[in-house]
Amino acid sequence: MRNQPSISWPASDFSRIPFAAYCDPAVYEEEQERIFRGPTWNYLALEAELPDEGDFLSTKVGETPVVVCRDSDGVLHAFVNRCMHRGMLLCRERQGNSENFICPYHQWTYDLTGQLRAVPFPRGVNGEGGLPEDFDRGKIHLQELKVEKFKGVIFGTFSDATEPLIDYLGPEVVYEIERLFHKPIRILGYQRQRIFGNWKLYNDNVRDPNHGGLLHMFHATFGLYRLSQKGGAKLDARGRHNITWNSLGTDDEKTTSEGYEGTKKVYKPKFSLNDMSILQNRTEHPDDVTLVILSVFPNVVFQQIANSLCTRQIRSEGTDRMELYWTYYGYADDDEEMTRHRLDQANLVGPGGLISMEDGEAVELVQVAIQREQDKHAMVEIGGTGKIETQKSLVTEVPIRGFYSYYCELMGFPTGTEAAAE
Numbered sequence: 001m002r003n004q005p006s007i008s009w010p011a012s013d014f015s016r017i018p019f020a021a022y023c024d025p026a027v028y029e030e031e032q033e034r035i036f037r038g039p040t041w042n043y044l045a046l047e048a049e050l051p052d053e054g055d056f057l058s059t060k061v062g063e064t065p066v067v068v069c070r071d072s073d074g075v076l077h078a079f080v081n082r083c084m085h086r087g088m089l090l091c092r093e094r095q096g097n098s099e100n101f102i103c104p105y106h107q108w109t110y111d112l113t114g115q116l117r118a119v120p121f122p123r124g125v126n127g128e129g130g131l132p133e134d135f136d137r138g139k140i141h142l143q144e145l146k147v148e149k150f151k152g153v154i155f156g157t158f159s160d161a162t163e164p165l166i167d168y169l170g171p172e173v174v175y176e177i178e179r180l181f182h183k184p185i186r187i188l189g190y191q192r193q194r195i196f197g198n199w200k201l202y203n204d205n206v207r208d209p210n211h212g213g214l215l216h217m218f219h220a221t222f223g224l225y226r227l228s229q230k231g232g233a234k235l236d237a238r239g240r241h242n243i244t245w246n247s248l249g250t251d252d253e254k255t256t257s258e259g260y261e262g263t264k265k266v267y268k269p270k271f272s273l274n275d276m277s278i279l280q281n282r283t284e285h286p287d288d289v290t291l292v293i294l295s296v297f298p299n300v301v302f303q304q305i306a307n308s309l310c311t312r313q314i315r316s317e318g319t320d321r322m323e324l325y326w327t328y329y330g331y332a333d334d335d336e337e338m339t340r341h342r343l344d345q346a347n348l349v350g351p352g353g354l355i356s357m358e359d360g361e362a363v364e365l366v367q368v369a370i371q372r373e374q375d376k377h378a379m380v381e382i383g384g385t386g387k388i389e390t391q392k393s394l395v396t397e398v399p400i401r402g403f404y405s406y407y408c409e410l411m412g413f414p415t416g417t418e419a420a421a422e
């Protein structure tokens with residue numbers, strides 16, 4: 001039996017996050033069951049990565065290795081990446097094309113629908129050894145996840161109780177995905193990043209529009225994102241997903257200077273770059289939105305920063321360890337120059353990105369500071385502690401409260417049962 005974690009959320013408005021939630025191994029274990037194998041849709045891959053029959057790739061749902069493939073009829077499948085024989089990791093390649101999956105250990109062979117097709121020496125040798133007479137190969141099938149896709153984005157779920165994908169995403173997220181994937185895409189490349197911090201700290205980070213204009217001084221200094229700009233955070237009806245957005249060039253010097261008054265030492269409005277092209281936004285949409293950080297519970301972020309587009313998949317690896325898997329893309333009809341621009345701008349993000357490197361560091365430094373403070377709490381009050389709903393300002397962290405309202409629901413954690421310890 002699993003060791004049931006018992007963490008009380010001290011405030012029913014989710015304005016306090018117990019640090020134990022980021023550190024307790026029992027919580028982490030339970031999350032693998034209740035969140036990643038629970039009634040959630042987990043991002044798996046982009047359809048553009050698997051254009052042909054026989055294409056496959058390795059991915060993760062939480063800590064579970066998963067393989068996604070396109071069978072000979074063009075149908076997408078997702079399986080736990082584990083041989084049904086003795087539990088060996090079936091597919092060790094990151095990506096490829098094959099007619100089948102052959103387990104390296106004993107060469108049990110599965111077709112692209114996950115059906116066991118062949119076992120070496122099934123009848124042994126000279127009537128000795130081999131599989132028993134009643135062994136039914138037809139009944140052996142890789143453990144399959146239910147798969148749904150929307151606009152070329154592939155999601156999977158372990159649970160039969162999960163609502164249809166479109167309902168899970170909700171109209172706000174559906175709108176943003178349709179906007180970002182408004183025409184066929186082309187994969188440009190990948191980056192992987194190990195962050196020594198809890199996977200939820202990264203979810204907090206991307207639901208925190210406030211930090212975007214503070215931690216990231218490149219953003220603030222060069223105007224890609226400032227708290228004084230037009231922007232906000234759109235939440236779905238349940239508050240579990242978030243869309244942070246802004247429009248560059250919508251602030252004025254007075255509001256900006258006043259707002260950053262206390263941070264004068266780091267905000268240097270006079271700074272410049274020798275080559276400003278990395279900041280250039282080439283309009284691609286009828287709206288004036290130049291940045292979108294769309295976070296879908298529990299494991300994916302979709303990014304538009306000017307013309308840099310990517311997905312960031314969150315892969316938990318323990319209480320204090322996660323991998324962030326970045327998939328960069330452009331549109332299939334981009335010319336070479338536009339592709340170059342997107343790749344140049346990709347330098348803003350990723351493990352060593354001019355903006356994103358600070359996020360990994362922030363997550364790690366929180367983890368270090370809270371490890372021995374598990375009876376204490378994080379305070380989440382910016383934007384108010386009222387209703388969890390869409391925010392018209394970037395100076396807010398309400399979407400974090402939204403994340404934990406749904407998280408606690410799935411985890412079965414009691415809320416508001418004790419006063420916040422302050």
Ligand SMILES: [Fe+2]
Binds near residue numbers: 216
């Ligand atoms: Fe950030």
